[in-house]
Amino acid sequence: MVTSWRTAPGDALITHPITGLSVRQSFAPHWAGEVVRLRLSNRYSSVPLTLENVHLALEAEAGGAAMVPGSACPLTFDGGRRITLAAGETAVSDPIHFPVRPFQRVGVSFFAPEVTLQITRHLNANEHLYISIPGDHAADATGAAFLQVPDGYASNFLAIEALEVAAPRAVRTLVAVGDSITDGSGSAIAIPDGTPAAMTATDQRYPNHLQRRLLTAGLPLTVANAGIGGNELLGPGLLPQFGRGLIDRFDADVLSVTGATHVLVMIGTNDSGNALPGQVPSAEAMIAGYTQLIERAHEAGLKIILGTIPPAEGTVIDGLPVVGRLGLPIGIMHGTAEARQSRDAINAWIRAQTLSDGIVDFDACLEDPLRPGYLAPEYNSGDNLHPNPAGYRAMADCVDLDLLR
Structure with missing residues (x-):
């Protein structure tokens, strides 16, 4: 089996109530297969999670709640239609x-029959999430019983972690791991030429574009996305939903991924960009973190490629400067002199080091030549x-496929 699609769970703190309701969520597999299995996660919850009537179906219209009539297939867990994690x-x-x-695109639906106080999620799926009116509607082909949860409120992946497919022995999995730039934040923004980039229709994250390149090149490699928005290398993110530091989650989100033989790491912008002045991790500490990941990947038999940290001068969120830890407004942190110096030193080391099995210079590929x-x-x-969709496409184009042959 290899991983045809994946997301990285981050927390179980804040989710939409689903007790007595059905949930429907969709995604795009990256690799073909005739036999599949679905991986569910209750990794971060402190209480059990019970689900019934978990179904797979083909999405009828990209981004919608309707499924192709007759395509729904019930899933079983140890032969049963009900599972408690x-x-x-x-x-x-x-x-x-x-x-x-x-x-x-494939839709996953399930019914939550019991009181569900917590559910492990991936923050900001860059997908529409649908929750039904009361009752078990998991097998319904139409979307009539489902309501779209507002994107900015709770467009998360709930409980689902991976779709795995049976594949020839030569097929392998590349895990793209990092923060929101790997996760695809901004991938719903219109492409500069005016072409609309509907969030659930076009799958414009850089791992999506990299998968398209691999398929075109005929390389037997599937890309699994393990990015988490706000994630950091050395420690937990600014908010709990930004997940544990990559060093802490590396085993679960990279080394344990089904079929994994390669990992492409791009992380570090939030370690400096979300730190208070004077608390930005030193370049030496960051380099020690990258070195640890390289050693752990090699010990597990994986090839590891490092990506440079992309440009981040002038970062704003919702038109306001990014807010730092403890809620203190400290200006545009990603662009402070301290953050910039750290980023530049780290990128210089990534370009020069020979410990990893290759590098991708995302920084050079995305930087404005007129405004360094x-x-x-x-x-x-x-x-x-x-980046916008064009930027994510450019990131995928920056990857030298010879590193993956």
Whole structure:
């Protein structure tokens, strides 16, 4: 089995109530297969989670709640249609025959029959989440019983972690791991030429674009996305939902991924950008963190590629300067002299080091040649930090596929 699609759980703190309701969420597999299984996670919850009537179906219209009539297939777990995941537990469904194709979108639906106080989630799925009116509507083909949860409120992946497919032995998995730039924040922004980039229709994250390149090149490699918005290398993110530091989650989100043989790491902008003045981690501390990841990947038999930290001068969120730890407004932190010096030193080390199995210079690919440190205008989603779809495509184009052959 290899990982055809994946997301990285981050917390179980804040979710939409789902007790007695059905949930429907969709995504695009990256690799074809005839036999699949679904991985569910209750990793971060402190209480059990019970689900019934978990279904897979083909999405009828990209971004909508309707499924293709007749395509729904129930999943079983140890032969049963009901599963209770203990706190911290991950479960994998029994394999079923359910053909999937790259970027032919799939919907997952389930019913929560019991009081559900917590559910492990991935923050900001960059997908529409649908929750039903009361009752079990998991197998409904139409979307009539489902309501779209507002994007800015709770567009999260709930409980689902991965779709795995049976594949030839030669097929491998590349795990792209990092923060919101890997996760795809800003990928719903219109492409500069005016082409609309609907959030659930176009799958414009850089790992999506990299998968398209690999398929075109005929390379037997599937890309699993383990990015978490706000994530940091050395420690937990600014907010709990930004997840544990990559050093802490590396085993679960990279080394344990089904079929993983390669990892592409791009992280570090939040370690400096979300730190109070005087508390930015030293370049030496960051380099020690990267070195630890390299050693752990090699010990596990994985090849590891490091990506430079992209430009971040002038970062704003919702038109306001980024707010620092403890809620203290400290200006545009990603662009402070201290953050900039740290980023430049780290990028210089990444370019020069020979410990990893290769590098991708995302910084050089995205930087405005007329304004060093800034995203090129054609790649800017508008907040000066996250690329737009064209920028994410450029990131994928920056990857030398020879590193993955």
